[in-house]
Amino acid sequence: MPAIRKSGRSTPATADAGKTITINDIARLAGVSKKTVSRIINQSPLVRQDTREKVETLMREVGYAPDPMARALAFRRSFLIGMVYDNPTAQFIVNMQYGVLDTLRGSGFELVVHPCDSRSAGYIDGVRRFVQQQKLHGVILVPRVSEDQALADMLDDIGCRYVRIAAVALDTPERMVVTHDHDGAAEVADYLLSLGHRDIALITGPADYRSAIERTGGFLGALRRRGIELPKSRVIEAGYTFESGVAIAEKLLASKKRPTAIFCGNDEMAAGVYRVALRTGIQIPQQLSVVGYDDSPLASRLWPPLTSVRRDTRDTGRIAAAMLLQTEGAPRPLSSVRPHLVIRDSCQPPA
Structure with a gap:
């Protein structure tokens, strides 16, 4: 990568003269996270326009060119959505996946799934390895794992975005889809x-x-x-x-x-x-x-x-995936999927 060169415009801070600039330097000079810079490099839609313009301007001024290998790693990190579940009902999981895929289609994101046994002693560590090895952009937590606060805390600790699907609100609105x-x-x-x-x-x-x-x-x-x-x-x-x-x-x-x-x-x-x-x-x-x-x-x-x-399981999957594709930190109201009774032929007044 080229060395830093002077520009006619000043920046908030400077790197050492003659030093090869890195993505960490760009993040520091722009006052944003490394993940945000990676998203901008890979043309992710999940960055505010003013932030994108500021970082792109800075990269041009200092002559920064992304390393191809780093770009490939950033791409993996930015465009994989995980779904973690421990649910005995196969059709429920299939419908949820269909909904997630409906939202991801054409977005450049892909879905990877992680079935687990939430009653096993090391399942949270298994989810951690899954998230870190796949470098996930975010995770959808399906009942029953969505109800586990320790799992949500772990994802928060490692900086992984997540959305929880549950019968009641267990988290902040930007992290919840409630099924009532x-x-x-x-x-x-x-x-x-x-x-x-x-x-x-x-x-x-x-x-x-x-x-x-x-x-x-x-x-x-x-x-x-x-x-x-x-x-x-x-x-x-x-x-x-x-x-x-x-x-x-x-x-x-x-x-x-x-x-x-x-x-x-x-x-x-x-x-x-x-x-x-x-x-x-x-x-x-x-x-x-x-x-x-x-x-x-x-x-x-x-x-x-x-x-x-x-309770429209497929629509629930669509909503959860869409929440992960939104700009991180954007305020939003609580998302809900309202149930209703579908009356068919299995009931009548008692004899």
């Missing part, structure tokens, strides 16, 4: 009560998932407001999987006094209820009403088609 699961579950309770159901069972997700906590709280709270208190035997924890839905349904539907309606914390568990009902000769919805959550493609493929709460 409490409200979606409350709508299910109101609907089942409007049909006349009073003996209702709830199959929840894992108790340490924030989504399960919010859906359970929203559903039971709406019932209480109408004077209905479910016994503990009617509120059963499962694992957000088809198999766990089957296991719980076998217990609920084998009892002499079975519920007239079951609300499942996701569509996978609802499909498990369908399996047991079919095997035991219980007709849906004539003898049992069933409601799911997520409104995944599975919901409309079951027979009869499943009533389910829609």
